[in-house]
Amino acid sequence: MPLLDTKHPFFRPAWRRYALVAVSFIWAGVELSYGSQIWAYLCAAIGGFLAWKLIVTWTDPDGS
Template identity: 60%
Template sequence: MRLLDPDHPFFRPAWRRALIVAAPFGWAGVEWSHDNRLWAYVFAAIGGYLAWQLFLVWRPKDGD
């Protein structure tokens, strides 16, 4: 079972993929600033997973 389908048409625009990746990293920064280290690590891990799937695994289809 895949948690995320990087081939879905929703993820075609690069700005959308970048925003989706940046959001959990931003929230990790908020949690870190409030000394909630565990949640900061959780959200940073989510951001890392999204970056892996949406930028390293994602490949444009023909015609994109």
């Protein structure tokens, strides 16, 4: 079972994929502004993973 099922219909609209990536990086900035470096790094790592899976290597499951 993959960590993130990119074939799920929820991820089909591009705006949702970009929003998830943006929210994780924005939250990393919020955590950094409050001085929580560990949580900021964790959120940024999640954002990087989401960006890689949902934007860089995204393939449409239906091929359209």
